[in-house]
Amino acid sequence: MPILTAVLPVLAxxxxxxxxxxxxxxxxxxxxxxxxxATIARRxxxxxxxxxxxxxxxxxxxxxxxxxxxxxxGVDTTPRxxxxxxxxxxxxxxxxxxxxxxxxxxxxxxGKHSHANGFRRNGNKFDGxxxxxxxxxxxxxxxxxxxxxxxxxxxxxxFDYWDVLPGQGHYYNPVLINEDGRRTVEGHCTDIVTDLALxxxxxxxxxxxxxxxxxxxxxxxxxxxxxxxxxxxxxxxxLPAPPTLFDDHADDAPGALxxxxxxxxxxxxxxxxxxxTEDGTVPQGGSALDASGxxxxxxxxxxxxxxxxxxxxPRNAAFHAAGxxxxxxxxxxxxxxxxxxxxxxxxxxxxVGRLVDWxxxxxxxxxxxxxxxxDQGFYLGDHGWYDKRWMYEESLMMPLIVRWPGVxxxxxxxxxxxxxxxxxxxxxDIAGAETPANVHGESLVRLLRGETPEDWRxxxxxxxxxxxxxxxxxxxFGVRTATAKLMHFPELDAWxxxxxxxxxxxxxxxxxxxxxxxxxxxxxxxxxxxxAQYGDR
Ligand code: CA
Numbered sequence: 001m002p003i004l005t006a007v008l009p010v011l012a013x014x015x016x017x018x019x020x021x022x023x024x025x026x027x028x029x030x031x032x033x034x035x036x037x038a039t040i041a042r043r044x045x046x047x048x049x050x051x052x053x054x055x056x057x058x059x060x061x062x063x064x065x066x067x068x069x070x071x072x073x074g075v076d077t078t079p080r081x082x083x084x085x086x087x088x089x090x091x092x093x094x095x096x097x098x099x100x101x102x103x104x105x106x107x108x109x110x111g112k113h114s115h116a117n118g119f120r121r122n123g124n125k126f127d128g129x130x131x132x133x134x135x136x137x138x139x140x141x142x143x144x145x146x147x148x149x150x151x152x153x154x155x156x157x158x159f160d161y162w163d164v165l166p167g168q169g170h171y172y173n174p175v176l177i178n179e180d181g182r183r184t185v186e187g188h189c190t191d192i193v194t195d196l197a198l199x200x201x202x203x204x205x206x207x208x209x210x211x212x213x214x215x216x217x218x219x220x221x222x223x224x225x226x227x228x229x230x231x232x233x234x235x236x237x238x239l240p241a242p243p244t245l246f247d248d249h250a251d252d253a254p255g256a257l258x259x260x261x262x263x264x265x266x267x268x269x270x271x272x273x274x275x276x277t278e279d280g281t282v283p284q285g286g287s288a289l290d291a292s293g294x295x296x297x298x299x300x301x302x303x304x305x306x307x308x309x310x311x312x313x314p315r316n317a318a319f320h321a322a323g324x325x326x327x328x329x330x331x332x333x334x335x336x337x338x339x340x341x342x343x344x345x346x347x348x349x350x351x352v353g354r355l356v357d358w359x360x361x362x363x364x365x366x367x368x369x370x371x372x373x374x375d376q377g378f379y380l381g382d383h384g385w386y387d388k389r390w391m392y393e394e395s396l397m398m399p400l401i402v403r404w405p406g407v408x409x410x411x412x413x414x415x416x417x418x419x420x421x422x423x424x425x426x427x428x429d430i431a432g433a434e435t436p437a438n439v440h441g442e443s444l445v446r447l448l449r450g451e452t453p454e455d456w457r458x459x460x461x462x463x464x465x466x467x468x469x470x471x472x473x474x475x476x477f478g479v480r481t482a483t484a485k486l487m488h489f490p491e492l493d494a495w496x497x498x499x500x501x502x503x504x505x506x507x508x509x510x511x512x513x514x515x516x517x518x519x520x521x522x523x524x525x526x527x528x529x530x531x532a533q534y535g536d537r
Contacts, residue, residue, distance in 0.1 A: 045368040046212040051348045052221040054374035056399045061085030065092040067504030071242045080353035088403030089412045095419050096376045099388045099395045102151050104375035111424030111439035115536045121466035126152035133424035134158035140433035141209050145200050148193040148216035169218045171225035172299045188227035190219045190347035219344040226343030231311035234339045247383040253509045254494035255474040261387040264330040273336045278320045334381045372401040389473040391462045414447045419460050461530040479527040486523035
């Protein structure tokens, strides 16, 4: 394992030869007692904090690196994640392979694209019997835990402990499931998941070896319900709006016109934005979505609901009094949406802060790798949209921030193309365990050390399957390099091509123009090579 060998000298902690236990076939970790007086092997702990739908341009540390995030400049969204980034590395070209919740999670567990792990769209059932990195980490002697949003429709495997939200989970007073059964826990989901994660960490003993914890939040997933203490953030100010809020998709991009994720045309005033009716009640007997939104409010305790109504009651009354229409209405909806989204993000940010503070209090910070990521990006009004799914930048990107004291240069960036297929091999490399050859991803450890391998990938592969389905985004697949993107819509017999240098907002489809033809030919060849490499047909 050459990468592990390369990492060893820079680890501040003492190492003994028993360090490398990866690749053994034993089902249980080696339980043999450690030698008295010997230096204890200290492979790093791995804390993976993962959220749902957290767009990189909603993270302060990302914005200097994102053309499409400039409009969010100056909004203080994520002080603790930004601090983590200042002490670690920001991956500026970090992507998913299928921009939706379940598939991204399945890819992270397996290191494989959707067609190979079998989880192509939400609603699929993850085959938990297949190889996953937590199973391999356990074999390598790590204690493993999964707490929070799972969303794979089968029980977690490969964890010493798991405690997960069923399905999408609820923001308020969520149900949780572990091996003992179901229970409802009072509070806000982000806080509860953090409490459970800290509780599990408190129960671990350092002499039992390293651990890997996946702390996975529901937030900031739709429908955006922040904790009571965050409801007044940005209440008295206007947040910026993206320059593409009124994108008319006039560039002959075939898929965009048929999708259903426009703030102006598809977002729901009640379900998405919690605008109650004029007399202060919620509409009953409305759409199925409204009924679901109503149930979300009904989950609250009296005190939680009183706080909610205190915050939104006067704002809803002002909305009804204003009688907004047209673009004014869309701008209002965008403000309500973005503020609630960012309030949910603030809860996640506080979670990161609590977890990092705990590591520092316990003296574990120097020997724990902290990773912050989210399953895909999201539209914050960009192109007029909310939601994800598209291979366009806002939803193709995933945040990836890693703090690894003594290895990662604080405040650094990595511009290499990385993808969620790389997480599993990275975690195993960190642990000194082997990754099977059929895993698609590559370990990021060399990149974390600040090296730029000459043979690193020059393109990433993407494929979205969920059509027909929520938001009606057409099936597509494609390739992205450092500077260009090619997308194919097989059922529309259509292509899109973007020059990411000249047109970072992807407003002009250049496919079919004579000027773009040479690049299109190169991208098409690369796309075919990637499909062959990953065995996708
Ligand atoms: Ca998601």
